[in-house]
Amino acid sequence: MPFTPVTERVAVKTVPADAVERVRRELSVSPVVATILAGRGLTDYETCRRYFNPDPANLHDPFLFGAMGKAVERIGRAIDSGEKITIYGDYDVDGITATVLLKRVLDALGADCSWYLPNRLVEGYGISADGIESIAAGGTRLVISVDCGVTACDQVEAARLRGVDVIVTDHHEPKWKLPAAFAIINPKVEGCGYPDTTLAGVGVALKLCQALCTARGAPDRLWKERFDLAAVGTAADIVPLTGENRIIVSHGFALLADRPLAGFAALLELQGLKGRRLSTHDVVFQIAPCINAVGRLGDASAGVRLLLCDDPAAAMPLAQVLVDANRERRAIHEQVAGDACAWVQATCEPERDFALVAGERHWHAGVIGIVASKLVERFYRPAILMSIGDDGMARGSGRSIKGVHLLETLDECADLLEGYGGHAAAAGLTIRADRIAQLRDRLNEAVRRQLDGVELRPVVEADAAVRLEQLSTGLLRTIERMAPFGPGNMRPVLYCGGLSHRYPPRVVGSNHLKMNVSRNGTGMDAIGFNFGARQAELARARSFGLAFTLDENVYNGKTSLQMKIKGVDL
Numbered sequence: 273m274p275f276t277p278v279t280e281r282v283a284v285k286t287v288p289a290d291a292v293e294r295v296r297r298e299l300s301v302s303p304v305v306a307t308i309l310a311g312r313g314l315t316d317y318e319t320c321r322r323y324f325n326p327d328p329a330n331l332h333d334p335f336l337f338g339a340m341g342k343a344v345e346r347i348g349r350a351i352d353s354g355e356k357i358t359i360y361g362d363y364d365v366d367g368i369t370a371t372v373l374l375k376r377v378l379d380a381l382g383a384d385c386s387w388y389l390p391n392r393l394v395e396g397y398g399i400s401a402d403g404i405e406s407i408a409a410g411g412t413r414l415v416i417s418v419d420c421g422v423t424a425c426d427q428v429e430a431a432r433l434r435g436v437d438v439i440v441t442d443h444h445e446p447k448w449k450l451p452a453a454f455a456i457i458n459p460k461v462e463g464c465g466y467p468d469t470t471l472a473g474v475g476v477a478l479k480l481c482q483a484l485c486t487a488r489g490a491p492d493r494l495w496k497e498r499f500d501l502a503a504v505g506t507a508a509d510i511v512p513l514t515g516e517n518r519i520i521v522s523h524g525f526a527l528l529a530d531r532p533l534a535g536f537a538a539l540l541e542l543q544g545l546k547g548r549r550l551s552t553h554d555v556v557f558q559i560a561p562c563i564n565a566v567g568r569l570g571d572a573s574a575g576v577r578l579l580l581c582d583d584p585a586a587a588m589p590l591a592q593v594l595v596d597a598n599r600e601r602r603a604i605h606e607q608v609a610g611d612a613c614a615w616v617q618a619t620c621e622p623e624r625d626f627a628l629v630a631g632e633r634h635w636h637a638g639v640i641g642i643v644a645s646k647l648v649e650r651f652y653r654p655a656i657l658m659s660i661g662d663d664g665m666a667r668g669s670g671r672s673i674k675g676v677h678l679l680e681t682l683d684e685c686a687d688l689l690e691g692y693g694g695h696a697a698a699a700g701l702t703i704r705a706d707r708i709a710q711l712r713d714r715l716n717e718a719v720r721r722q723l724d725g726v727e728l729r730p731v732v733e734a735d736a737a738v739r740l741e742q743l744s745t746g747l748l749r750t751i752e753r754m755a756p757f758g759p760g761n762m763r764p765v766l767y768c769g770g771l772s773h774r775y776p777p778r779v780v781g782s783n784h785l786k787m788n789v790s791r792n793g794t795g796m797d798a799i800g801f802n803f804g805a806r807q808a809e810l811a812r813a814r815s816f817g818l819a820f821t822l823d824e825n826v827y828n829g830k831t832s833l834q835m836k837i838k839g840v841d842l
Contacts, residue, residue, distance in 0.1 A: 275617050275625075277805075278652045281727075282819045282841040284734045284767050287311040295320070305750050307736040308764045324753055326519040328496060334483035338465040343439045343455040343480065344487045350414045351383045351488075358412040359387040360399055361576070362419040362473065363567030365560045369505030370418035370441075370474035372579040373498045377481040380494050386412070393570045393637055396667060397700050398693070399424040399438075408434040416480075417441060419473025422458050423693045425451045441476045443511075445679055445695050470512045470760075474505030475520060499524035500533060501579065507552045508560035510697070512760030521756045525550045535578040538591035539563075552758045562591075565598035568638030605639040608657075609646050616651060626719040626728070629712035631658030631666045631705060641669035641698070648673060652730050654681070654719055656701070658708065665690065666705045672697050673730075676722055685714045732819045732839030734767035740794040743833055748822050765838055769817035777811055779804040785837065789818065797825060800837030809842060817841030 287310050296306035298317045314320045322330060334340055350357050357378060361371030371387050378385040388407055390400050398420045404427050407415060414437050421428070421440035428438045428451035437454040446461050457476055459466040471479070481495040503524020506517050513521055528536055529549045536559075540546045543558045550559075566574040574597070578590040615630055628647050635643075637659035647655035648671045658668030672678035677696040682689065688711050692701035703711060743766075757763040771789040780786045783804035788797050798818060800806070810816065819839035824831055 275620050275622055275651055277650050278729055279806075280730045280732045280839045282732050282734065282767065282817065282839040284737050285311050287736075291315050301750070302742070302747065304736050304738055304742055304747060304766075308751075308754075311735050312761070323518075326522040328499075328519055328523060331482070331516055331519060332467055332479075334479040334486070336466050337457050337459075337479065337483075338463070339455040339457055340480070340483050343441075343457055344483050346414065346437060346439065346454055347378075347383075347416070347484060348488065351378075351381055354384055355414060356410075356412045357383050357385045357414045357416060358407045358410070359385065360403065360407070360415050360417045360420070361387060361389045361572075362397070363389050363392050363572035364419070365508035365563045365575075366473045366505040367419035368563055368567070368572060368575040369501040369508075369579065370477040371576055373474060373501040373505075374416065374418055374477045374481060375576075375580065376498060376501075377484065377494055381484060381488060381490060386410075387576060389567075389572045389576060391570055392567055392572070396702065399427040401427055401430055403427075404431045404434070404436070407431075408436050412436060414439070418477045419443070421451065421453070422446045422456065422461070423451075425449055427451075428453050441473070441480055443471050443473045443476050444693060447693075468515045468517075470515060470517055472502075472506040472509040472511045472517070474502045474509075475511075475517060478502045478520065496523075497527070500527040500536060503528065504536075504555055504559060504563075507555040507756070507758060508564070510556075510759055513552070513756055513758035514760040518756065518761065521552070521758070525555075525756060533579060533582070534584045534587040535581050535591065537584065538578070538587040539594065541588075542591055542595050552756050561601070562594040562598045565601040566594055568601050568636075569597055570638070601639060604636045605642060608635050608639050609643045611635070612643050612647060612657060613650065616647065622728070625716060626653060626723065627712070627715040628653045628655040629708065629715055630656075631660050631668065631708050633660045635659045637667055641671070641700075644669055644671045647671075652728050654678060654715070656699075656711075656715070658701075658703070658705075660705045664705050666703050666708055668701050668703070670694070670699045670701070672699075673728075675726060676719055681715060681718045681722070684718045685711055688714065732765065734819045734839075735764040737767045737769070740768055740771075740789075740791050740796055743796065743822060743835075745833065748824065748833065751822060763821050765819050765821055767817060767819050767841075768835075769841065771816055771818060772814065773811075777807050779807055785810070787837075789835070796833060796835055798835035798837055799825070800840075803837055803840070806840055810840065813842050 287307050291310040292306045295310045314323050359371050359374050361367040375387050390403055416439045418441050422442040422444055431438050440453045440456045442458045459469040459471055485494050503521045506521055563575045566572050574593050581587045640657040644655040644657045654672040654676050656668050656670035658666035660666045670678055678699045679694045682692050688707050690702040751764055771791050774788040774790045774795050777787045783802055785800035785803035820835035820837050823834050823836045825834040
């Protein structure tokens with residue numbers, strides 16, 4: 273049986289009634305709002321107060337990192353003696369924003385500071401031997417990595433042998449052996465002492481800047497003004513928007529709206545976002561892809577130059593380079609995505625293939641990660657795609673599904689791999705091309721064993737069941753106060769059952785489903801983006817349920833509530 277796109281299953285979260293009632297009483301909110309908050313563990317007044325008012329005063333002491341004092345002392349010595357420091361970044365948005373953030377703060381503290389980003393297509397991910405050699409030859413004796421380095425044992429040792437100290441700041445999962453760095457600042461390293469393990473790479477860099485400013489008596493504004501960079505990198509890296517990440521993103525988005533860096537201002541203007549309060553969606557789907565695009569196509573340095581630029585006139589052409597690169601990236605992505613989807617449908621079977629693993633010579637290495645995400649979304653299987661080079665090596669990127677820890681799954685295949693790293697949801701790897709078939713077989717078996725009969729079908733979980741008459745502008749405004757939304761704090765999904773059609777559903781635009789539904793005399797518009805294929809089955813249904821987010825639609829100057837469909841329950 274050939275693969276076809278999967279459909280979702282709808283479920284409603286079970287929330288203890290006593291917790292809902294406690295929240296309703298303490299906060300004087302509606303039962304719907306109380307159910308949403310209680311379902312997220314926000315069950316008392318103080319917790320809810322902090323949630324609705326994210327305050328930088330509640331950030332943790334950066335010196336809770338066990339190695340922070342040692343790192344700050346070494347950087348301080350370099351600043352005081354005029355020793356050259358090089359920041360070694362990564363080529364994605366998290367790495368680029370972390371590089372710029374640390375560079376701006378070190379410059380303000382008087383450091384002699386430069387930066388280095390690897391070329392994705394030549395050096396690959398992380399600290400490279402060529403990069404270390406180039407940096408050491410340039411006279412640097414202190415390297416600070418951002419968003420990479422925790423698995424770079426050989427490269428850090430090579431730096432040590434060249435007389436270069438390396439301070440690693442990273443947020444990726446460490447392996448069994450840590451590099452012999454001067455200091456490692458990574459909340460995922462066992463015993464590091466830091467209570468928030470969900471920081472992005474740029475979040476870890478921000479904590480280093482916070483510590484440096486504290487130790488050197490510099491004003492807090494030096495690092496707090498850089499919440500904008502930290503917010504973009506954090507949102508783009510799809511880390512949980514809880515704890516410190518929620519504070520960083522909330523205040524960073526405010527800075528982007530009120531007084532953005534010249535580079536951000538140029539990007540916002542070119543993307544039609546100037547002058548508005550940004551959402552996570554705006555950053556993830558409009559700003560981050562432009563910054564990412566140059567790195568995906570090879571040289572990520574254009575992103576760093578844009579965000580280091582303070583001249584609005586000079587920033588605009590630099591931003592245009594990123595926008596043009598993103599346009600080129602999209603064209604390449606569409607071609608590779610078409611090939612990859614066709615490969616799945618031609619060669620894979622749902623009852624046999626629990627992981628999708630493929631590699632081709634003509635697939636561009638810079639887009640295979642986002643194409644893997646597309647395969648996961650469409651077929652709901654972990655997916656790893658690889659670009660095969662002329663040297664016979666395949667360099668790949670993978671994305672996973674709930675219940676499959678991708679890095680741990682790759683651990684089971686370590687003997688086949690030349691190198692790999694990542695976390696539960698995403699990973700990168702290098703393998704000899706002639707071993708791809710073996711990797712496919714091993715991963716397929718490992719995933720089948722992990723899932724152990726679990727239905728390979730995405731679940732749309734609603735925060736609360738509601739009646740149509742409970743949907744109001746007041747409810748929408750409360751939901752909007754729960755922003756910024758993202759992993760760990762997704763926009764609330766509501767569920768309403770027993771619905772019927774007021775008018776036949778129709779397909780509009782590019783495969784979108786437009787509906788008007790009713791129950792007990794109350795009606796409401798609904799829109800399902802990319803739900804056009806469901807028109808026929810919904811048209812036949814006399815009663816159905818919808819999982820949706822509550823939104824507003826503005827048409828001909830009139831604003832009305834609208835359901836944005838996330839799942840269909842037939």
